Amino acid sequence: MKNLLILGAGTSGTMMANHLRSKLKKDEWNISIVDQYKTHYYQPGFLFLPFDIYTEDQVKKDGKKFIPNGVNYIQKKIEQIFPDENKVKLEDETLSYDLLIIATGCKIAPQETEGMKGKNWHKNVFDFYTYEGSLALRNKLREFKGGKMIVHFTEMPIKCPVAPLEFVFLADDYFTKKGIRDKVDLTYVTPLGGAFTKPKATAALGHLLSEKNIKVVTDFAIEKVDNETNQIVDYGGQIVDFDLLVTVPTNMGDDLIKRSGMGDDLNFVPTDHHTLQSLGHKNVFVIGDATNVPASKAGSVAHFASETLTDNILLYLDGKPLKQEFDGHANCFIETGKNKALLIDFNYTQEPVEGTFPIPGIGPLKLLKESIFNHWGKLAFRWIYWNMLLKGIPIPLVSRNMSKKGKKIE
Structure with missing residues (x-):
């Protein structure tokens, strides 16, 4: 009996457990998944929780219910990976593997x-x-009466790069509905040269920021938060005052990766951008936010990557060449407030453009255009996440690789 070991039972790990249990013969492969935490969080819901759009119960469930039958679910802390020995040390035992998914x-x-x-x-x-x-932020916003509010992120990469923008748009809507928008000075502070990482999306989003009277401070490389003066300071000496700071700190891979000597400076695992195989060890594959691939760290990316990774693991086990297939495909709904949202669809090489999605020429969703349909799509994704995505069920009409059909590509 061979052993497949999956480290992490979040979005990516749970999807891979579901994909592979149905593909690998039970009398040949023992599949185990390890995670110390019992609760599975719907992380996109953290955006809505501060504004009382979602409740606590809507963003968390017992993780065990999403692990398929026939997969051994081990709830223990992972201490270290020994990739040269094909072993993983847990808090009180050591597991051997033939194939590892991080x-x-x-x-x-x-x-x-x-x-x-x-x-x-x-x-x-x-x-x-x-x-x-x-x-905690939800409780703070309930009592917030006004003042200078900054929405800031520290540096790329971060999980869901559009989330800070969504937050500032939803804050504008939230304070408007409470009747205190005129008492709130909203500022979006970014280390980038514009609102987003892609030019066309930056133009569209920058227009919305201006339209909503949200100030923008760009090229802000934060050095420190001054807790005495309530200011953020960048390395060039630029200062922004705040009464309330909502920040996205540096995002880093798990400390486990550092302890195991398998990561870069931010603890992300060097990974082939198209096969999702670890660059350091052929029987180790990496998926989701743990990788260093230059794709958005979002759930949709993990979903698309899981389909390619499943195929590549089966090819690897058959001794066949891996598919150089994964293209960094991401599609993201961007909440803009007032029950509207934008939708962007892009990959490693193609930036977001206008068009229709998912059916070319029909839609019903519009790309890079605000609409209530896109907002409904964002809210519907929570049901899709719990009932389809985690279980490895393909989303109809949405391909793993980005389609250029129906898009206005120059």
């Missing part, structure tokens, strides 16, 4: 920025990339 994700690291996780952390300095941070 799906350990990434997490915020506020300690990487001076003063960010200081005395005001979760008091007037908040994240919304964790369940705890999002919940």
